[in-house]
Amino acid sequence: MISQLFPRTTWIAILMLAGVGMLMPVFNLSFPDGHPLHISSYVLGIVAKFMCYALAALALDLVWGYTDILSLGHGVFFALGAYAHGMYLMRAIGHDGVYQSDLPDFMVFLDWKTYPWYWAMTDSFLYCMALVILVPGILAFVFGFFAFRSRIKGVYFSIITQAMTYAFMLLFFRNDTGFGGNNGFTDFKRLLGFSLTAPATKAVLFLMTLCCLVSALVLCRWIVTSKLGRVLQGVRDSESRLMFIGYNPLWFKLFVWTLSAVLCSIAGALYVPQVGIINPSEMSPANSIEMVIWAAVGGRGTLLGPIIGAFTVNGLKSWFTAAFPDLWLYALGLLFIIVTLFMQQGILGVLAKLKKATEVA
Template identity: 80%
Template sequence: MTTSLFSRPAWAGIVVCAALLALLPILNLSFAPGHALHISSYTVALIGKFMCYAMAALALDLVWGYTGILSLGHGVFFALGGYAHGMYLMRAIGKDGVYQSNLPDFMVFLDWKAYPWYWSFTDSFWYCMALVVLVPGVLAFVFGYFAFRSRIKGVYFSIITQAMTFAFMLLFFRNNTGFGGNNGFTDFKRILGFSITEPTTKAALYIITLAALFGALLLCRWIVTSKLGRVLQGVRDAESRLMFIGYNPLWFKLFVWTLSAVLCGIAGALYVPQVGIINPSEMSPGNSIEMVIWAAVGGRGSLLGPIIGAFSVNGLKSWFTAAFPDLWLYALGLIFILVTLFMPQGILGLTRKFQKTREAA
């Protein structure tokens, strides 16, 4: 591992890509539809969603690529962050709902008379932002403490993370839990007093998401290039040897696992106002498996790879589900098989291999 992690050309590429992404909402606002330089609102929203996915993939890479912990349950952290923000957005609707009640429409429909206790104080934006961090973080800490203390690892850990996210999905699907059942939270109107459908509000959310993704990348880079990062890679490559020289892997694994969950929760919170809905399907085991595929396709253990994978796979998904909606899952499975067999280091690894071959020639 080098102390720089990214080469100078890589840094130049990161800066150029960030600048181009930041330019999209400006072109959307500056030029009218039909103009050659106009970027549609749909495209801006789609790229904003991809950036949220990229942040979730980056969080997963921190635990899988650098610590060797394969999670098949990160979808639950993503969704919990989304629900925490969605609770504020539902309260912000006020009486503008269908039933013109202080309660959300789904609560009125189900004959709820008051908010449940866990909805208390959720009319405060900053309280809900604290929940975005605390709810996924506390769940990950408690779950991880008992799992890592019991030295559960490998495929067994992957299975229980998948069981966890499936259990939460079933819980949130129930109408009596107060989270909207099948439909979840939707029909948002305002955020901090600003109309959520206004182009300027959407542009601001997009820029905040881009800044969060860039900040998460810098944070993860700082961690993996530090002494802590070397210990995490020691956990991945030779945990028993690490214990022999005096390190306790429990706290290192617990730290990176909790941090990864928090980053995933923040990604989910940024996802909700841009997409306009959060429901229990975000917790489905299939969504967590897709995150793993993003990291694998891009190249795990590289930080940039999962970001590339998230954009690549979801870009392909957007096209494929429009052209061949019934075949996407087959295509996704085929992609994973081909990457595993012929591109074990993912797109980024293939690029590096091509570059070395060209330099040798």
Template identity: 85%
Template sequence: MNKLVMNKPLFARPVWMAIIVCSVIAALLPVLNLSFPDGHALHVSSYMVGLVAKFMCYALAAMALDLVWGYTGILSLGHGVFFALGAYAHGMYLMRAIGRDGVYQSHLPDFMVFLDWKTYPWYWAMTDNFWYCMALVVLVPGVLAFVFGFFAFRSRIKGVYFSIITQAMTFAFMLLFFRNDTGFGGNNGFTDFKRILGFSVTAPATKAVLYLITLSTLLAALILCRSIVSSKLGRVLQAVRDSESRLMFIGYDPLWFKLFVWTLSAVLCGIAGALYAPQVGIINPSEMSPANSIEMVIWAAVGGRGSLIGPIVGAFTVNGLKSWFTAAFPDLWLFALGLLFILVTLFMQEGILGMLKKMKKFRKLEKPQEAL
């Protein structure tokens, strides 16, 4: 029996086929953008490529949240801070890569010259090195999550109380980063990126490479997370979600399991933010807004939490609706988002993916009756 469980494929064959087809279609978008001129029937606009790339970053963040909420039962309302910290860590490098091409033609970024900074603060040391900043993308969210999670989980804070303190954490970081004296650009944050590894950030070829890296990272993270939740470790995480007291009774210490998945989720969220910054072209403290963290929860809920693929579907669906709604009815989007969450909570508790599974089961039940 154990061998059968361990040899079970990560996804069923139809799901693998759907993942491959969607990945190929997504990978073709930047190719069509570069290969065909404007006005051609097969041309995909740069705007569309950038929009899908942004959605993929959001999908990675939503999947990271689902790892702790859907499988471990830990509802975080503060994942926006991990996303933003990853973006800021990459943004540090991008700001220094501007060199003297800024408005003030200084070796310091424009916002530092404007605020009368004379030199880089100590925490900006070595941030002109790309790989050092990539290490920060992983370490800064990871260390913060580990320290925060260790004290929270050791104190057995859970449920709504844990959700509240995560929201308080992201709000505190947002207020800190809004200050002009912290060296992170204050209200405006980091923007006007020009180069990454010597290549122009705005060049179509660079955008295509960043897009494909984002797609590859999303797929790799999906396989990694699915491998975890399908393993014995994953079954322990689900036991934490379903009955933590019973798990402790049979001899497991939930602390380290929760801390592992919490830290991994934060790291994945930080990577999503790092991919987001150069493609969107700006990162500011508003990304740490508690509302952004709540939106991540909505993405996971709408798509179907506890499925990994569901949050990806939810992120694309909700943000696609947001793009259309804010253009057509800009004042009504927040009302529509709230209504969507209420409807999902009341009538689609398993989200879009759960609804599709129910429809599939219903069709299977109908077939024998049709044969009769």
């Protein structure tokens, strides 16, 4: 039963927050600027971006928190999903670009004469949505199969995932790959014929992101509370003992790793039309490390914690980069040190301890 996935109080909190989220675009569309209940498009865009980050953090927690697979390369899955959707958005610009060509502006500027073969059919929205699922999914499956079959784990696995995302970043920075090089994709005009700058389109994208985040949370919670989830936690706690009683950890790890990559890719696909740009910097190892920090700050192995962590850290980042732009990286490092030394269970762990102390008192 879906009601058994979370305690009753947790369900009430989730539904209340989801309700508030659903009202935000309504207030944006229903009330004019200056009205006390009006929510600006800027705030709506910031919250939507944070929800995409939260979905990526949730995907990472599924593998790190429940199977102890620490990935420092989830940024590549996020970016690949964004690029797959971005290819459709670039084709949807049509002749409205600067050069009014059949080709995207960056291809005209770089003297491309025709689309490369891997751009075929990218004018189809459904095809590009299939790419959002298949490209990161196949990459994760192949990468994970050889890594897990070779029994690579721990810090060694983290290092090779970081090397993977760095290699993809260098590849996408090249102008001859057909993905815009350093500038990536930008200047999107429309999605499925609807203007991306229209308030109604932004509202629909916001609600789609919210629905995907809540659905992914329920799916992940269903997995970790099922028999499959207990096996995954067995992989985390004692993989050798799990093998001794007859389980092959390879396929369980491969399943959760691939699912995590696909969820992260979906987050990237939702991110790109709302932010309006995707470039290779999203694949930088630093971005993948930030995802780990979101999960750690919120509470690893809790699913809800990484969502809270993503909102908390990115909220602090938005404030710090505006108020103290030179100090954000120092603040981020200090935050991670504090969590590592004094808050190993993250924000949710601290709240649980406070609740327990209150009950005892």
